[in-house]
Amino acid sequence: MFQKLILVLVLGIFVLSSTGCLVPMYSGDPKRRNKQLLYNSENLRLIHDEWERFWFLDQPSHLTPYRTHGGII
Numbered sequence: 001m002f003q004k005l006i007l008v009l010v011l012g013i014f015v016l017s018s019t020g021c022l023v024p025m026y027s028g029d030p031k032r033r034n035k036q037l038l039y040n041s042e043n044l045r046l047i048h049d050e051w052e053r054f055w056f057l058d059q060p061s062h063l064t065p066y067r068t069h070g071g072i073i
Helices: 002-017 030-045 047-054
Strands: none
Touching (some): 030 047
């Protein structure tokens, strides 16, 4: 019983003291981590374009004053 209590306390301290994930998301090498952060931020920036494409917001609006050709040229 006493061993289980100590084990639970040690695991609780370990879990509460850890910040973030147990396995780090990015590499420890600064050059590789910089490349990973750039790729990740680029992917997050492109989410907005994917959202507009999903809801067909990237199509030309018929309410604009500019003439757009909707067919095959």
